[in-house]
Amino acid sequence: MGRDNVIPLIETGIPGFENIIQDEDTGMGGVPENTTSLIYGPPNVGKSIFCYQFMYNGLLKNEPCLYITADYGMKQLEQRTMDFDWFLQNYTTNEMLYVIDALSNFSGAKKQDTNTYKLTAVHNPTDLMVKVGLGTRFVFQKSQKFRSVFDSLTIPFAFNPDKLVIRVLKAYTKRIKEAGGAAIITHTEGSVDENIESLLKDIVDNVFRMDGNKISTEKVVDYKKLESRYKITDKGILIGMG
Amino acid sequence: MKKTHIPKLDDLLGGGVPAGSSIMFCANPGVDCEAFGYQMLNGLVKEGERGFIFTNVAEPDSIIYEFDSYGWDIVSAIENENVFFVDGSSSFIGAPSNAKYSFTDYSETEDVVLKAINDIPDGIAVINNLSTIIDYMGDLETVEIVKKWNKAAKENNTTIIYIFTEWDYEDSMVKKLKSSVDCVVELKTIEERVIVGQGFMVAGASWTEPLDTMILFFVIQPGGVKVYIPKILVTGPYNAGKSSFVKAISTKSVSVDRKAVGAFPTTIAMDIGHLDYKGFFADIFGTPGQERFDLILDVLSKEAVGAFIIIDSTAPQTFARAKEMIRKTRAEAIPKIIVANKQDLEGALSPDEIRDKMKLSKDIPIVPAVITEGKGTQECLDALLKLLYGD
Amino acid sequence: MVINLILRIQSGIPGLDQITADSKTGMGGIPENTATLVYGPPKVGKSIFCYQFMHGGLSLDEPCLYVLTDYGIKQLQQNTSDFGWELDNYIEKEMLYIVDAISSISGTKIINTENFSSSSVHNPTDIMVKLGVGTRYISQRSPRFRSILDSLTTLFAFNQELLIVRVLTAYIMRIREAGGTALITYTEGSADVKVETMLKAVVDNVIKLDGEYLTIEAMVGCGQKKAPYKITNEGIIIE
DSSP, X not given: OOSTTOOOEEOOSOTTGGGTSBOTTTOOBOEETTOEEEEEESTTSSHHHHHHHHHHHHHHTTOOEEEEESSSOHHHHXXXXXXXXXXXXXXXXXXXXXXXXXXXXXXXXXXXXXXXXEEOOTTOHHHHHHHHHHHHHXXXXXXXXXXXXXXXXXXXXXXXXXXXXXXXXXXXXXXXXXXXXXXXXXXXXXXXXXXXXXXHHHHXXXXXXXOSSEEEEEEOSSSOOOEXXXXXXXXXXXXXXX | OBOOOSTTHHHHTTSSBOTTOEEEEEEOTTSOOHHHHHHHHHHHHHTTOOEEEEESSSOHHHHHHHHHHHTOOOHHHHHTTSEEEEESSTXXXXXXXXXXEEOSSGGGHHHHHHHHHHHSTTOEEEEEOHHHHHHHHOHHHHHHHHHXXXXXXXXXXXXXXXXXXXXXXXXXHHHHHHHTSSEEEEEEEEEESEEEEEEEEEEEETTSOOOOOOEEEEEXXXXXXXXXXXXXXXXXXXXSSHHHHHHHHOSEEEEEOSSOBTTBOTTOOEEEEEEEETTEEEEEEEOOOSGGGHHHHHXXXXXXXXXXXXXXTTOGGXXXXXXXXHHHTTGGGSOEEEEEEOTTSTTOOOHHHHHHHHTXXXXXXXXXXXXXXXXXXXXXXXXXXXXXXXX | OOOOOOOEEOOSSTTHHHHTOOTTTOOOSEETTOEEEEEEXXXXXXXXXXXXXXXXXXXXXXXXXXXXXXXXXXHHHHHHHHTTOOOHHHXXXXXEEEEESSTTTTTOOOXXXXXXXXXOTTOHHHHHHHHHHHHHHHHHHOSSOEEEEEOXXXXXXXXXXXXXXXXXXXXXXXXHHXXXXXXXXXXTTSSOHHHHHHHHHHSSEEEEEOSSEEEEEEBTTBOOEEEEEEEETTEEEEO
């Protein structure tokens, strides 16, 4: 460690992340422990893949994950992660992955809640927060080191007044931070007014922007802001190449 | 008076809610507050009242489904036209609605609800959720709307129930909203890093001086809102003074020794007590200290909301065992107090020395005590209540 | 070794499956069970893209659910017939379910049949209801099917824009759940730029047509690609 009062990093699972945030003593990269991070950028630049990778790497290290899908359903989450050979089935079975699905109520199929799979509705933030409360407790009891993903704010913005989405985000980040978790929230740049976008950035501890070629650290606690190129491969995001 | 059909709430309100008044369930984000409105409506409809549900957060079909999962029959009341929906949700997501009233624009909310109130004189109106209206209509506008609804409700003798999720609004707006209704019931989360429980408390009622008590509750399906009698765990190494502690804090306690208690083996000595202290009541469970009983620690500790860890201040060699028991009873995740017992004996370590030896974080209180003389026990209770409810 | 198999379906557009080919498997086409947005300025061939996608599926026995908001059923039959694709046969064989949300507006009298529903662009709720019926009808015939919404443009013109985003979200969730592959078209600039951004975020794949080039802006398992195209009497051909 060496330096005092620096928040330790947790590995994101994204190769080359040290090009974005680096512990100068160990050379390792990661996001500061127990902080919240916003990943934003134009549509389809790999923000969700970032989330899958962050979640999956945590699961590999026995860190449970509270995952909120607000842009797609559980079925898509399983399909899309499988495209990268990340299989969630085992983690669902051993209750390391807790999913709050805010969209599948629109799918027309009647789905059932389980211990670690909760349905909610994207236009009912009160119910969403009830599930976040239950989910946080569940993963916290599994391990005090856990991760959480909120992917993404885009659809919530289409279904709720902007200000309400901001309120929900505040309540969510507070809940995760108090429980000691690290959270990633994604947002599609340009889908809301600029003042709302800057409010989003204020709520979180770290801000990363992905633009399809470059990933840059716009805000981070305790570490230097860096930027680097990245690409998306069949193994996920790779930073610092090319 | 109309009954609220929420257990214990009628007692706090002096018997119920006078017809024509307004009551607001005001919830911290994370509290299951919708059940309160639905349960009250369900109970009153069963008594023959009429009512409606205004919704802007769920389609009528999903609310019917929710009633069903609580085990409440709302369908026949809808068929008999005793209950109807004011649907501010379906058209919003492009879903069809067969509600009595539905609307497509938020600006219609005020008028449509007024119409609905006029339809059910002496009935029950449930508004779920007030917070979604606020960010569409504006702070002051919403306060005005609530006032108009309350006025209409009073004239019609309609009882109006608001579900309000208290996100981070301006204090002044929240104050105005709360002061425009006859009764405010606060629904709070009880937290220790995560939500460990939920409680309700009457913050004010225009017709009575409400009892100042927090009632812990949980919501189950089927069933609805149930009062929760919290379990407090008393644990610690063998011979640290657990039995005496349970006795000391209990209004009545039983030591169960070599007697059959439900599912537990007959050879286990355990202490059960009941605490009633400053309006807080709880069941107390003492766990056995010997390692051979560790297997049942998990069972005993399920659902505990707080824990006292009793240690013998003169026996540092047992501290590792105490820490192990914290882990085994999952007390890491709940509020806990370390009771540093036997402070009167020679060689007793001070709380600071204990904290150091046990490597405990600063936010876990260590209270010095001599349980056999009743010294420190009250301080222990106060410390735990402070952790559970804040100051 | 595990090989990720992103299942793909033939796009029906000559040349497109080649440029979308996966480097590992060589397979190309539109990823199955996803939603694709085809957008661009007016008159660059977005609707033709749809006809080809539909026809490509029908000729492989994949039924199709088709939502019309820009032109009516008559026009659809006429336009496809120009390319030599006759739809009557498929309508008869119950391989095609059409929701026509525009003919009623122009006052044309049309009769609903088992696989034809009239609706209105003024009434997204009704479109959603008909879509629900259509999805059931089609998915019962084949677990693999295609669904086309051509286009969002008129819907935006007649309704509140965010409502259309919400309806689209529900539509996509429904098609994905039923196992279908969705194609949605949109004329660039016909909605607020924020809404346009949201659209691209809601779908899985984004394809842009500009009259000269077809650009794959996003697609699972395939990087960004760009290729010139032309519209011939056989439809769009990627060069």
